Each structure stands twice: as C-alpha cells, then as structure tokens.
Amino acid sequence: MKPDTPSPLLSVRGLTKHFPVLTPGFRRRQTGVIKAVDDVSFDLAPGESLGLVGESGCGKTTTARCLLRAIEPTAGVTLFRLPDGRTVDLARLSDRELKPVRQHAQMVFQDPFSSLNPRMTVRDIVGEPLVIHRLAQGADLDDRVSAMLARVGLRPEHRSRYPHAFSGGQRQRIGIARALIMRPSLIVCDEATSALDVSVQAQVLDLLKELQRDFGLTYLFVAHNLDVVRNFCDRVAVMRKGRIVELAATRDIFTAPQHPYTRILLSAVPSPDPDVKMNFNVGEELAKLDALTG
C-alpha cells in the first residue's frame, strides 16, 4: 500500500484522443468524431502497478498507446519523470526528443505472434533496442542479450532461433526481454497475458511480479480480465466509453465497488466456484445504467 506518493513517475492529465469520422468516397469530409479517449487523468507512483480495465472499445488500449505515442493524442499532458530527475511531457516531445526518452518507457504487447518480427532471430529482436540506442555492440551485446534471456527464463542458446520455434508463453518472455533490456522505469503491458493459457498466464504474471521487484519497475497494466488485475495490481482504473468511471485500490474495487458499472462488470464474471452464482442479467442492468446517465 502506498498511501500518498509525493512525486509520481507518470502524471496524466486530460488525455484525449478523437478519431475523425469521414464520409466514404473521394472527398472524405469529416462528419463527426469518435471520442476513443475522453479526458483521462491519473497518476502512477514509482514501483506501483495500475490496472486499466474495461471492455473492448472502452479506450484502454488507445490510452496506453497514446501514452507512449504509438498514437498521437489529440490533447492532454503526460508528465514523465526521467531517472535524472528531469520531467518531460511525453505528449509534446518531438520525434527527435522522444527517442532518448523511449529508453525509459517501454511496452509489452498482447499478441505474442504479431509482436515479434518472424524474420529476425531472438538475438536480433532482444538486442535491437541496444543497437538502436547504440548502448552495446559485438560481444557485449551478445552477453547482455544472453543475460536478459536468462533473466526471463529462456536459455541463451535460444538466441539463434526464430520466433516461430517458441510457444506463446515463451514468445511473451521474449517480448518482455526486449522491453526490459534497456532497463526502463515504466512498462505498459497491453493485454500482455490475455492470449495465453491459464497456466502459462500464471507463470508470465509471476515473472512480471518478480521483475518488478528486481528492477523497480512501474506497470500500467491494461487488461479486460478482472481476475488478472485483482491478483496483480495495487490500484485499478475501470474505463467505459473513453472515460475512467472508477479508480481505487484493488481491494476496494473488488470488495466495495462504488460505480454501478464496476458492480455490473464484477457480477458478470463467471466464478469458478459453483456456489457463487454469476449474474446473467447484465444486459438489462447496462441498459438501465445507460438510461440513467443518458
């Protein structure tokens, strides 16, 4: 528990992403906007894990991608504290200014199949960040890749293999190694375990927890699975229709949810305990909620 943290690692204020709606055809006039992310604000304390949950289309992935500028945000401020104490606004940096900052903020992707280039060996994939930022080369690069692979539970001799030779869980470890090799302080996990089998998911979550302790990482953990977040995160933000509807400590979210949407979401999760009945009736309740909020 971190009751109050004086200086957040990441401070997001009013983050907004609007996608224009264009008419089909040649002229492509704009007829409206989709508010994928609508005025999202939160703080991320160093060393904590914040879960960002919601259903598909709620804007959680867009939020994550806007933070790291995989997508350009429409508006908002994203203050990020660098290890040297400087604070930069990720949303406003130019491409050139952004490049060195990228060493400190990385992403782990959802799909272990499409996030690794099938034409590159594991060595090239994991070592690429070091090459791009000219942090190591030759034998040094090799050693650092081997050490990182060992750290995420892979064998150094896996270096010369291609991604297709690995299982989903192993691929996700490769993706984690790539994200961590520059020793960043912030990791955004975009549905990092959603595509994995339950038992593999548990192993990868354990690995992420372990790495967080060892490297002092801060996680923004995007997920649609409430159960995963419950086990993993210190605080949880629930998103719906581009907005955060509730942000609270994990325990509070799960034991005393304040927002009706959080309650509906929790009740819809099928419990593996046959004695805890799930709510099949969420359709009407959601409709009622929408009628209330307009």
Added chain:
Amino acid sequence: MAAPAEPPALAAPVPASEPGSLSQWALIGRRFRHHRLAVASLFLLAVLYVLALGAEFFAPYSRDWRDLSHAYCPPQLPRYSWAHGLHVTALRVRIDPLTFKKSYVEDPADVIPLGFFVRGEPYRLWGWIPLERHFFGVKLEAPRRADGARPTFYFLGADEYGHDIFSRLIHGSRISLSVGLVAIAVTFMLGVTIGGISGYFGGAVDTLIQRVIEVVNAFPQIPLWLAFGAILPAEWPPLSTYFAITLVLSLLGWTGLARVVRGKILSLREEDYATAARLLGASHTRILFRHLLPGFTSHIIVVLTMSVPAMILGETSLSFLGLGLRAPIVSWGVMLQDCLSIQTVANYPWLLMPVVLIVLTVLSFNFLGDGLRDAADPYATK
C-alpha cells in the same frame, strides 16, 4: 477480446520436432522441394539459361552461319549404329521437273558422323575466350562434300536461307530469356520505389500514385507498343533497340508490383512488431528496411517470377509484329517473323519451333511462381 491460442478450425497440430533455428529461407526451401512441378520447372529453366549463357558453345553453328543449298531443310534426327556411331544421312535436294517443287531425299550411302565436343567453326565465348569446340555437331573427319564444303546437320531443320534453326534458337534464347530478366530488374526498381512511397507515406501521395497506376493500366497495350515501335529509330544499333524494348516492357509492367508492395506495406505497418520497433525508437529507414521490406521479399520474388512470362511474351509479340528487334539480331520473336504466311507454316512446320520453347518457358515460369508462392509463407497451413 483475446482468444486463447486455440488453433482456428482444425489445422493439423504442429509436430513437436519443429526445427527452431531454420531461417525463413530454409523453411521456404523445404516447402518448395515438395512442389514437384515447380522443382522440375526450375530445373528446365536452369537448363535453358545455361544454354543461353553458353550459346556459342552449345549451338553447333554460329548465329549467321548458313548454307543456301539447304534452304527449308527438314529436321534430321540423329541415329545410332555400330558401324557409324552417332550419325545422320545426308539429304539431297530433288526438284520435281513438273512442279519445280523442292524436296529432300535421304542418301543412305552418304553417312555424316556426329559427335560431342567436336571441332567446328572457331568462336569467342562471351566475345572473349577463343574456342573452336562445340558441344555437339558434325565430326571434323567427316568427308567433305562434292562442292568442297563441310557436310551439314540440321537438328531442327533450316529456314528460308539455310540457317540452322536449332543453333538460332539457342542464340535467340539469349535475347528472349534475358529480356525478361532485364525488364524485371527495371520493373523491380520502379515498383518497389513507387509502391513503397505510396504505402509508407500514404495520404495525398498515395492517392495520386494510385490514380497514375490506374491510368497506366487503362492504356491499351498494342497501340501503345505500336507508338513506341514507331518512335524507335530504325537506324539504332541493335543493343540500343534491345534496351529500349526492355524499357517499354517495364514501363507498362511495374504497376502490378507497385500495388503489391503498397498493399503489403500498408498491412505490415499495422503489425505489432512495427509498432514495437517504433516504440523502441527505430528510425523510418530502419523500420522500412529492417522490419517491413523483409516481411515480403518472398512475395516480391513471387510477383516478379510470375511477371517474367509476360515480359518474354511481350518481347516476342513486339518482334513478331516487326516493332521490336529486327534481323540480324536473333530472338524467338524475330524467328517467328518467318511464319507470317500460312503456306510457310503448312509446308515447313519446323519453323514453329520457337513457339514450343516460348510455351515451355512461360509454363515453367508460371509453375515456378506457383511453387514459390505456395512455399513463400512458411507459417500458413496448406
């Protein structure tokens, strides 16, 4: 949202012994070898290109060698006997006293011995290495004819001027087969550059390029060829004409490749690994050349292989119509100019030999392209 990695429908489970350190190219090679027709085509094409490369050596006669006394001589199939070894019997001209129709009759007494690696006309291989041995032809010790000339051997017959069609096919293949490759090289450069720009930058540039491609595709080909043919000055040296032809062919052929490249770049740009590279801080050039282009080199190769036949056919058509290469240059298309009249074709069907080779080549390239396409994506299930 995310589905667990359950195989979609019922793809065959991957055997546990999947070799892990095989590169993409090794996997393509493995799959390609299963495609028998494609392997056979590759072999045939290799033979054709080796023949073209060593044309002077493999052809029994030079390009311009001729024996007017054997005009329209029919093909002579080599025979084998214990007494004479590999041989043909000489053909004598007989002219029907009433119709003046020329025909050839065999003279069983006059045996012309044949052999491999025989001495013949001296030549310079690739205009450089002086040699006089030919892969196959009339033996030097064969008795001279009455007129003092060396005896002749027309494996696939002769044309109007007594040229050896077999030799000219081999010499002609040099032009016909290389036109495809040279034109493809130009096509490749145009297609990848224009398609790459279109796909990577998108927006207005993309729209403009796509419209240009549509306009180019809308041109009727034959009239355009006629126009180009009319522009080409007749007094140009053969080499310039040759390059002009390839340029014409590729100016019309790049659009298909450009579209493939654009489409692939558009789709690969959205792959997570391209995003990952961007988030790592990789530059545009690095993303394009390290991550995007290698993702579809195999597709480019397939598209290029599939478009070689069109180039070869294009050259043939142009030359056949008299718009492309002209004698004394020999190409398959130029040779087919002799077949313009039905009478010639009916009386001397061996003049159509280039057609056989063209069909074989075009089919081989298509089968090869098919095989490559099937093998190109080692991750797709059959």
Added chain:
Amino acid sequence: MNFPPEAPLLDVRNLRVSFFTPDGVVGAVQNVSFSIARGRTLALVGESGSGKSVTAYSLLRLVQPPGRIVDGRIVLRSQRAGEIDISHLDEKSGLLFRVRGGLVSMIFQEPMTALSPVHTIGSQIDEAILVHQDVSPAAARRLTLEMLHKVGIANAAQRYAQYPHELSGGMRQRAVIAMALVCRPELLIADEPTTALDVTIQAQILGLIKTLQREIGCSVLLITHDFGVVAQMADDVAVMRQGEIVERGSVRAVLKNPQHAYTRTLLDALPSRRARVM
C-alpha cells in the same frame, strides 16, 4: 422412439483421432470416452492443444484431412431418428446430413465461421429450417423471426434483412445461436462460444444458452478453457490434457475436490484462486 430413461443421449467410446502430417502421425484424441445425459450439460475443459475441439468436431464428422477418426464409436440415441452410430455413417449418407444441424448443431467461437458474409441473417436461418424441416418459405420466415426474437435480438424484422457485418460480435453470436437452435436439436455443441466476447456480453450469451436449453430440452456439450464458465454452466465436467480425459465427474465434485494433479494445477493457476492465496 423410446429409450430407457437411464440411456444417455450421446455415448462416445474409445474415440481416437489422428492427424497424418508429412512429419509424422499426431494423436490428437486418444481413447476418449464420455456420455451426455438427456437435458444435461457436459463441459469439456482443457488448455489449447488438449484435443477438446477436435473431439467436438469429430462428433459431427467435421475433422478435415489430414485428420481422421481412427477408432471408436459415437452413438447418438435420438428421440426422432433412433439410435445412430455417427462414427460409422457414410460420408454422403442422408442420415449424416440429418444429424448435422438437425439433431446435433454447433456454435463456434468465431460467429463468422457459421455465417456467410454474402447472405442476410434471415435468409441463412430460413435456409437452415428449409433444409431440415418440411415447411413453406413463409412458415420458415415466421419461425426465423420468432427465433430471432427469442435470442434477444430487438427489431427482429429489421435484423432479418441485415448482413452479418452490420451486427456487433454479440449480436452475431445471438444470430448463430438462433440458427443452431431453430431446428430444435437434441444436442448443442458449443465450441468456446463466448471466448471472443466481453464479460458483459458473455454473461448475456451464457444466460441465453441456459434459457433456451431449458425451453428446448436439449443437451449441451460445452467446450471451454474457462473454469468459471464450467462452474456456472455445466452439470458434469471432463478435463482433457494432451488428447486424453484425465478427470471426469460432476462439476461440484471436480471443482471443489479435484482428484487429478493436472486439474489441481489448472485450478491453482486461476487468478481468482491465486488472489486468495496471496
């Protein structure tokens, strides 16, 4: 046709399915036996590659080459068509076509597997009716509209004329369920029916399947990887691993008191259980 009440609707005995790949024979399903009682729900649960989907596909003889049913019997005791050994039916027999979609129907993880993109929702459901029932097109249309309404699709008449791509994922799955149940099958095979859906949509679809099952009185074979779905939906459960059933029993018994080590490993890996431990 009448069977003794204790005779199960479906009996699968020693089912073996192998894939004959160029790199060798892979036994995807090895000696699997189970039965489903009338009106009950059996969940087949396992991780990816455990053979649970192949098992489901072989019940309708849908395993594609290089896969093949090598051995075993699949006996369906239909009220309407008597006892049928599906595993030994001829590939082109009329009975097999009657089984598929008529007596046994299937819904898939990805609804677009079952829907044609070039026909309207309504015409596809009509088609399913006309193939299996002797009714007029007008009657089929009435049945379709009724069914669309039953699966909770509002404005059934309007949706009837829409194409699959015009519907959301949840709506499409509802349409597929309508198509699967419109012929009142005796067995419904649901292959990960809600895996691609959000939890709130999942809850609605699961509820829908439960309601309609009660109304039609069919049995359900539920293929899933999610123990939560098993606990909420099924009466009995069979846990599969590498082509074999390692544990079988009532849901309560297996989930509350797992006997096999693999079942315990899977249950311990559940985030909700781990949360309690930590």
